[in-house]
Amino acid sequence: xxxxxxxxxxxxxxxxxxxxxxxxxxxxxxxxxxxxxxxxxxxxxxxxxxxxxxxxxxxxxxxxxxxxxxxxxxxxxxxxxxxxxxxxxxxxxxxxxxxxxxxxxxxxxxxxxxxxxxxxxxxxxxxxxxxxxxxxxxxxxxxxxxxxxxxxxxxxxxxxxxxxxxxxxxxxxxxxxxxxxxxxxxxxxxxxxxxxxxxxxxxxxxxxxxxxxxxxxxxxxxxxxxxxxxxxxxxxxxxxxxxxxxxxxxxxxxxxxxxxxxxxxxxxxxxxxxxxxx
Ligand SMILES: C[S@@+](CC[C@H](N)C(=O)[O-])C[C@H]1O[C@@H](n2cnc3c(N)ncnc32)[C@H](O)[C@@H]1O
Numbered sequence: 333x334x335x336x337x338x339x340x341x342x343x344x345x346x347x348x349x350x351x352x353x354x355x356x357x358x359x360x361x362x363x364x365x366x367x368x369x370x371x372x373x374x375x376x377x378x379x380x381x382x383x384x385x386x387x388x389x390x391x392x393x394x395x396x397x398x399x400x401x402x403x404x405x406x407x408x409x410x411x412x413x414x415x416x417x418x419x420x421x422x423x424x425x426x427x428x429x430x431x432x433x434x435x436x437x438x439x440x441x442x443x444x445x446x447x448x449x450x451x452x453x454x455x456x457x458x459x460x461x462x463x464x465x466x467x468x469x470x471x472x473x474x475x476x477x478x479x480x481x482x483x484x485x486x487x488x489x490x491x492x493x494x495x496x497x498x499x500x501x502x503x504x505x506x507x508x509x510x511x512x513x514x515x516x517x518x519x520x521x522x523x524x525x526x527x528x529x530x531x532x533x534x535x536x537x538x539x540x541x542x543x544x545x546x547x548x549x550x551x552x553x554x555x556x557x558x559x560x561x562x563x564x565x566x567x568x569x570x571x572x573x574x575x576x577x578x579x580x581x582x583x584x585x586x587x588x589x590x591x592x593x594x595x596x597x598x599x600x601x602x603x604x605x606x607x608x609x610x
Contacts, residue, residue, distance in 0.1 A: 336427055336454060338523045339476045343406075343428040343578070349437050351577055358572035368412055368442045373573035375409025375438065377516075378472035378500060379549070379601045380556045385410050385471065387552070388500050388603050391545070394418040394467060401425065401465045401490065403455045404473025408435035408448055414469070415447040423465075424450040425458060456482045458490055465490045470499040472601075475517045478525045480532060484539035491608040497541060498605045500549070502590075504528040509598040516579055516586045529602050541606035550600035557591045 345351075352374060353363040361370040376382045394400065396419035402411040405424025415422045426432050435450045453459040455470075456479060468487050477483050487497050502517070504526050511526070518524035533543055563571075570576050576583035593599045 335476075335478060335523050336456075339518075340428045342517075342519060342523065344430050345578065345580060348430055348577070349434045352434070352438075352573070355572040355574075355577060361573075365441060365443075368416060368444070370573065371407075371409060371412075371438060371442070373571055374575055374577055375407040375435075376413070376471075377406045377409070377575050377578060379502070379553045382409075382413060383556070384500060384549070384552070384601075385413055387549075388469070388471075388498055389414065389417065391603075391605065392467060392496060392498055394420055396420055398466045399423075399464065400467045400469065401458075401460065402469045402471075403458070403487070404470055404476075405435065405450055406431050407438060408450045409438075410469065410471055411435075411448045411450065412439065412442065412444055415444060419447075422448045423460070424448065425453045425455065425460075426450065427452075427454055455486060458486045460490045462489045463492050466492055466495050468495070468497045470497070470501070472501060472517065474499065474501040474503075474532065475515075475524060475526050480525075480527065480535040481538055484532075484535040484541060488539040488541055488608060491541075493608055494610045495608045496544075496605065497536075497608075498603070499532075500601060500603050501532070502526055502599050503532070503602045504598070505550075505600050506598050509593075509596065511593055511598060512589045514582055514586045515590050515593075516575075516583075519582075526599055529604060532604055536604075536606045541608055544605040544607055545603070546605075547603040548600055549603060550594060553594055553601050554591070557587070 356363040411422040411424040
């Protein structure tokens, strides 16, 4: 419980909605009624942003009838993107109250409140009935979750037989190399639980999920950040609507530490896909 309190505090920043609206105004978008794309710089808080989301979704079958659950949904950007792409109804669950409140406000601002619902809750105790979800997605959340066995057993509980769990998390490549904090997901090691892909696979197997595929996205991540850094250099600073708004004044240091550790081969973002047997 104290880990969850620390994690939620880490992601809580003052007047987030007010600062997003201000950034939208600066970017030339309508701060009262932005288009969903206007939010992409901030509402997909994971390596590669919406491109990484599409790269994972492209491997999945999603129709308007698919019941989707995005766990650790943050501001709900990935949930809204899935709903827009497939017409599916998407539920998001997140630990951090200000992300859920702000995400719900963003749903209303873009007119998607009937297609996406964000709930406050933990991946370790999902506020959903068993056997009700066809697809669970998770983007950059497991690094904050120590009890991966419980996470996978909760996902297995809510999935229907034949359902899919697709995730994209930062994982350990080299267990011995020391990590330099802060990172975007944690100021300090006390609430960072970056583990090798093997730990996810073991937790999945124990929960009863079957492994389907794995993809190391190290090169994609390094290319992505090279482009982002070049754009920032050219523009003389980050764009108004950007994930720096979610990371306080150490945003630059957090991202640089992450990129350095990926470059050094210590960690990398990986996709993993599992199925619940029929
Ligand atoms: C790096 S952000 C990613 C947010 C979102 N998935 C995205 O890509 O935009 C990590 C998110 O995981 C959430 N989180 C961490 N631990 C959680 C838990 N035990 N239960 C639910 N959400 C959790 C945090 O509140 C935060 O919103």
